[in-house]
Amino acid sequence: xxxxxxxxxxxxxxxxxxxxxxxxxxxxxxxxxxxxxxxxxxxxxxxxxxxxxxxxxxxxxxxxxxxxxxxxxxxxxxxxxxxxxxxxxxxxxxxxxxxxxxxxxxx
Amino acid sequence: xxxxxxxxxxxxxxxxxxxxxxxxxxxxxxxxxxxxxxxxxxxxxxxxxxxxxxxxxxxxxxxxxxxxxxxxxxxxxxxxxxxxxxxxxxxxxxxxxxxxxxxxxxxxxxxxxxxxxxxxx
Numbered sequence: 525x526x527x528x529x530x531x532x533x534x535x536x537x538x539x540x541x542x543x544x545x546x547x548x549x550x551x552x553x554x555x556x557x558x559x560x561x562x563x564x565x566x567x568x569x570x571x572x573x574x575x576x577x578x579x580x581x582x583x584x585x586x587x588x589x590x591x592x593x594x595x596x597x598x599x600x601x602x603x604x605x606x607x608x609x610x611x612x613x614x615x616x617x618x619x620x621x622x623x624x625x626x627x628x629x630x631x
Numbered sequence: 632x633x634x635x636x637x638x639x640x641x642x643x644x645x646x647x648x649x650x651x652x653x654x655x656x657x658x659x660x661x662x663x664x665x666x667x668x669x670x671x672x673x674x675x676x677x678x679x680x681x682x683x684x685x686x687x688x689x690x691x692x693x694x695x696x697x698x699x700x701x702x703x704x705x706x707x708x709x710x711x712x713x714x715x716x717x718x719x720x721x722x723x724x725x726x727x728x729x730x731x732x733x734x735x736x737x738x739x740x741x742x743x744x745x746x747x748x749x750x751x752x
Contacts (some may be wrong), residue, residue, distance in 0.1 A: 573738035
């Protein structure tokens with residue numbers, strides 16, 4: 525099983541700050557790594573697919589990079605509405621796995 | 632509008648069964664793999680099971696293999712998850728999820744609102 529480890533687990537940030545969340549895989553997943561945002565009491569929402577591909581309707585301040593085992597989700601100029609949990613997900617091999625999540629709090 | 636609506640959750644005793652259903656609309660249902668993902672209260676996301684667009688191929692997490700069965704009815708745009716031999720650790724919100732292609736190994740671009748399963752005596 526491929527284990528995805530996100531860091532940090534929690535971060536308190538101020539609006540307009542740049543945020544970086546990392547996801548490290550226990551073995552290579554190529555670029556089969558996707559990012560989701562889950563706001564309180566809502567279902568997850570796809571933010572980035574295949575490491576760096578943007579999703580229609582997702583604000584351009586969200587971007588992704590990486591390949592192999594190391595990936596990054598970057599949020600430029602954070603907004604108050606970005607308070608949420610963020611998860612990475614690998615679809616390279618079964619069982620499909622998710623990172624443990626990173627919770628962003630807006631100060 | 633693409634929509635996934637789950638139903639069938641509830642309170643059930645350990646060892647009993649439950650059948651979850653998800654009805655899809657707004658896309659060519661049979662062209663996409665469908666997946667169930669669960670989330671225990673206050674916890675992260677856990678992949679449970681997936682089924683190909685045709686229904687001919689299924690996958691399961693080890694934690695549910697032999698107890699849960701995924702199926703789909705493309706004539707009704709529905710996917711089901713039969714939960715047998717339920718345990719307390721199965722307590723979770725269950726999400727019906729659509730993949731971005733017909734294959735299993737893909738991003739999940741649409742999630743239902745979830746249906747809650749509580750296993751307790």
